[in-house]
Amino acid sequence: METNTKNALSSKVGRRSFLRMAAIAGAFGATSAFATSNVTRKATEEEIKNPFPGSKLIKTICTSCSVGCGVIAEVQNGVWVRQEVAQDHPISLGGHCCKGADMIDLVRSEVRLKYPMVKENGQWKRISWDTALDRITKKLESLRKEDGPDSTMFLGSAKFGTEQAYYFRKFAAMYGTNNIDHQARI
Amino acid sequence: MANTWGYGAMTNSLGDIQNTKAIIIFGANPAVNHPVGFQHFLKAKERNNAKIIVIDPRMTKTAAKADLYAQIRPGTDIPFMYGMLHIIFKNGWHDQKFMDARVYGMDEIKEEAKKWNPEKVADVTGVPADKLIQITRLYAKSTPGTLVWAMGLTQHSIGSSNTRLAPILQLALGNLGVEGGGCNILRGHDNVQGATDMCCLSHTLPGYYGLSKGSWGYFAKSWGVDYEWLKGRFKSEEMMGEKGFTLARWYAGVLAGKPGEDKIKNAGTNLKALVVLGNGITAIAQQAKVKEALDNLELIVLADPFLNEGAILTDKQNDVFVLPAATQFETSGSVTATNRAAQWRNKVIDPLYESKTDHDIIFELAKRLGFYDELTKGMLLKDDPKTAKPVKVKDEFQWPEDATDEIARTIKTIGLTGWTAERLKKHSENWHMFDEVSGRGHGPMKGEYYGLPWPCWTTEHSGSPILYNINRSVAEGGMGFRNRFGLEREGVNLLAEKGSAPKGSANKDGYPEINAENIEEVLGITLTAKEKSLIGKNWKVDTSGIIAQKCMEQGMAPYGNAKARAIVWTFPDRIPLHREPLHSPRQDLTKDYPAYEDKPNHYRVDTQYISKQTEKDWSKEFPINLVTGRLVNMNGAGVETRASKYLAKLTPEMFCDINPGLAANHGIRDGAMMWVHSPEGTKIKVKAKYSHSVSEDRVFLPYHFAGYFQGEDRTGNFPQGTKPYASGESANTVTNYGYDIVTQIPETKGGLCRIEKA
Numbered sequence: 001m002e003t004n005t006k007n008a009l010s011s012k013v014g015r016r017s018f019l020r021m022a023a024i025a026g027a028f029g030a031t032s033a034f035a036t037s038n039v040t041r042k043a044t045e046e047e048i049k050n051p052f053p054g055s056k057l058i059k060t061i062c063t064s065c066s067v068g069c070g071v072i073a074e075v076q077n078g079v080w081v082r083q084e085v086a087q088d089h090p091i092s093l094g095g096h097c098c099k100g101a102d103m104i105d106l107v108r109s110e111v112r113l114k115y116p117m118v119k120e121n122g123q124w125k126r127i128s129w130d131t132a133l134d135r136i137t138k139k140l141e142s143l144r145k146e147d148g149p150d151s152t153m154f155l156g157s158a159k160f161g162t163e164q165a166y167y168f169r170k171f172a173a174m175y176g177t178n179n180i181d182h183q184a185r186i
Numbered sequence: 187m188a189n190t191w192g193y194g195a196m197t198n199s200l201g202d203i204q205n206t207k208a209i210i211i212f213g214a215n216p217a218v219n220h221p222v223g224f225q226h227f228l229k230a231k232e233r234n235n236a237k238i239i240v241i242d243p244r245m246t247k248t249a250a251k252a253d254l255y256a257q258i259r260p261g262t263d264i265p266f267m268y269g270m271l272h273i274i275f276k277n278g279w280h281d282q283k284f285m286d287a288r289v290y291g292m293d294e295i296k297e298e299a300k301k302w303n304p305e306k307v308a309d310v311t312g313v314p315a316d317k318l319i320q321i322t323r324l325y326a327k328s329t330p331g332t333l334v335w336a337m338g339l340t341q342h343s344i345g346s347s348n349t350r351l352a353p354i355l356q357l358a359l360g361n362l363g364v365e366g367g368g369c370n371i372l373r374g375h376d377n378v379q380g381a382t383d384m385c386c387l388s389h390t391l392p393g394y395y396g397l398s399k400g401s402w403g404y405f406a407k408s409w410g411v412d413y414e415w416l417k418g419r420f421k422s423e424e425m426m427g428e429k430g431f432t433l434a435r436w437y438a439g440v441l442a443g444k445p446g447e448d449k450i451k452n453a454g455t456n457l458k459a460l461v462v463l464g465n466g467i468t469a470i471a472q473q474a475k476v477k478e479a480l481d482n483l484e485l486i487v488l489a490d491p492f493l494n495e496g497a498i499l500t501d502k503q504n505d506v507f508v509l510p511a512a513t514q515f516e517t518s519g520s521v522t523a524t525n526r527a528a529q530w531r532n533k534v535i536d537p538l539y540e541s542k543t544d545h546d547i548i549f550e551l552a553k554r555l556g557f558y559d560e561l562t563k564g565m566l567l568k569d570d571p572k573t574a575k576p577v578k579v580k581d582e583f584q585w586p587e588d589a590t591d592e593i594a595r596t597i598k599t600i601g602l603t604g605w606t607a608e609r610l611k612k613h614s615e616n617w618h619m620f621d622e623v624s625g626r627g628h629g630p631m632k633g634e635y636y637g638l639p640w641p642c643w644t645t646e647h648s649g650s651p652i653l654y655n656i657n658r659s660v661a662e663g664g665m666g667f668r669n670r671f672g673l674e675r676e677g678v679n680l681l682a683e684k685g686s687a688p689k690g691s692a693n694k695d696g697y698p699e700i701n702a703e704n705i706e707e708v709l710g711i712t713l714t715a716k717e718k719s720l721i722g723k724n725w726k727v728d729t730s731g732i733i734a735q736k737c738m739e740q741g742m743a744p745y746g747n748a749k750a751r752a753i754v755w756t757f758p759d760r761i762p763l764h765r766e767p768l769h770s771p772r773q774d775l776t777k778d779y780p781a782y783e784d785k786p787n788h789y790r791v792d793t794q795y796i797s798k799q800t801e802k803d804w805s806k807e808f809p810i811n812l813v814t815g816r817l818v819n820m821n822g823a824g825v826e827t828r829a830s831k832y833l834a835k836l837t838p839e840m841f842c843d844i845n846p847g848l849a850a851n852h853g854i855r856d857g858a859m860m861w862v863h864s865p866e867g868t869k870i871k872v873k874a875k876y877s878h879s880v881s882e883d884r885v886f887l888p889y890h891f892a893g894y895f896q897g898e899d900r901t902g903n904f905p906q907g908t909k910p911y912a913s914g915e916s917a918n919t920v921t922n923y924g925y926d927i928v929t930q931i932p933e934t935k936g937g938l939c940r941i942e943k944a
Contacts, residue, residue: 059615060532060534061521061529063376063513063514065374065376065821066376067223069222078535090620090621090622090636091200091201091222093622095221098819098832098833102832103515106513107513107538111910112492112541112908113491113492113508113509114510115510116510116540117508119503119505119508121504124508129509132509136485140485148453148454150425150457151456151457152461153430153431153439153457153461154461154462154463155467157464157465158375159376159377160386160544161518161519161521161586162519162520162593163589163593164519164545164548165377165386166392166592167548167561167589168386168463169385173391173416174416174561175555176419176421177430178389178426179431179436180387180430181430181436182387183374184386185929185931186341186471186931186934
């Protein structure tokens, strides 16, 4: 098993990582590691019943496969806090596979890309969006001028929303090439 | 499929499978790949006593639920289906009435089927003759039956023939256009259908309009731009009509000119830049070539929520840009499920970190490239009913609603007129008001089907849950086959015969697709002078909406009522014919069933068929069949699913399913490392996993892994904090050369390999 997987899933929590977790839980002050101080208390019945007061339920659709299962996302203060199956959805009927049930973790995964980067002399370097977009388009413009629009290949996605897919096709057309494709080909 | 009856999409729906009496599955594994959709299969079995039949090289988890299972040799679906047709025709189990009224060219199929007796089929496919007979009898006698497939049928050099013969089998049995019947293709990703309908594809404009000058003109008008301007963006008008490179072979566009590489025709240039939005390019066949191509590009742009592993596969040192894209939960818009039905996906949260939505990235690039106004202008326009021409109605667009409405007013070919943002939102908001089997709405949603499955001809139309169903009126989603291939061929009428029009049709016979010339005669109506002045040239470009409206009033489909066809005279094989894979374990059969002639300029690349097949006897050195596929906890290239610690834990390592008998002969123990070598000279090092799901002549590899390359650990190349929770060799490093003759889909489901203890 990959070491970071092992660490992430380890049931034996080392003291160091425990302290790290304790720090994450900082909003609630110290944790039971410091149980001598009287900072934890039993949750009230209301808190157990409704741990995310003021949250909203949003009906949306799983992004995994083409079945199109319903997803109920619970959002509090702009944070996706819980995911529930959609019992009344006419296709999924309250079902979820392991991938669908994991949508919340997909979005909140710690290994997501967080900012634009460029590889320079073999090293990854953080850059701003403006820098990234300016540099990319400058290079595209010069290739377009030197070698023509067909020197670029655009690969879109079966994960696009339909509107995004339409706009990516239109983008390639206005760039001036039919070198555009996506996963339906494979 | 589109070449058989007009549209290339799932004909029925997952819920409708509950109406079936028999389900035959070729090269799909829904128990693993569409687990929630598979619930409907199991309900058919439980409630309707439907039989499940699975034809697959591997004893999959779906096969484990089957009443009958045939372990077929990869790449021999055509002999198997002809074997079925042989038995069906011999016993008179076919539906002659249906064939006479609604199908063209079945006589040639009958002739070909005569050649495939069960013994011959057994020799070629490896399925015993009595098993073929048993399956055929059960399937032919249990009607209605539905035929299901996925990538197991398409990813072959003869994939486009496979996907023609499967519909022909259904046509022979009269299993089309009925509840519980149809060809139910299971799409992979969540929006393969939508992104395909919008044609992020190199051979056509959105809505499958093609690349003709007329199509470009239609879109220029719809987008509100000048055709001459659009033309000026291309190298030449000729290049506007040329199909581009594909996802399967773009690498050839970079590598052309190097020794041994296929030649290209790309407006005089190689590919020098690659811009990728949401596409795991480590799931493409020929990974070694993909890597070499990446190394040779001048610019690589990869925009994804997670690191696209193309970024760590390449040794390119500069100008590799990685952009954080938002997930689909951080934006909103429509998504089309496998059954052609749309759902509105509501935004859950704002884009996290510095990530941007895909459309914002596209818009930002367009701004800097100087065509943002042209790109977005279509969202400001509406068709003026007085002139039937688009006019500007607002100064600022609202994403995504204005884009949804722009698509609805433009795409007539597949009937998206009724897909307005307002209607789609209403459906998803009220999803509890629809029936799980029929999709019918009740209460306020009465008279509509869930998600308005296309074609949805008008803004009042119900949607069409079952394609080609003449037992319903057009207003309720009924229709005949599409008139797409002319009116007659070799003296035979290509329109449907008398009496086979949809219920309630004013015209009871076959009729052609509707255009401005024939509308009055075919529909039996008289247009006013005003209507005549507004109407478009034909139903596909009629922005006045008059053709669709008049058709609805007469109970007729704008696209006509024609026959499906078994003969496609424009394809290299008029009828589907068996051809051995380019790398076949049965060299003796390659003489009788040779690959196609090599094809020049196939999506801009010269592509080898017969020359590759006859280069040498591949099976001597590479005697084992190689099959790839998916795992229940993973999706596509695995970029997203391996970024989940929980999903990654289920399969933390890349592995190879191997029969213990085969493994023992090579001294490979369960859990030990082994090498898989390909005819291309590439290799991967993976863990052996003993399994009886594969026979001794083949191995199975899941294709979701990346990060290792030919034994080398490249995970050190991940930028800090982006490494997924599982990495491994990509199966596609060893999938073989080979591409479909029409679509160019890679032949990943029937190559060869050699194995060795590591």
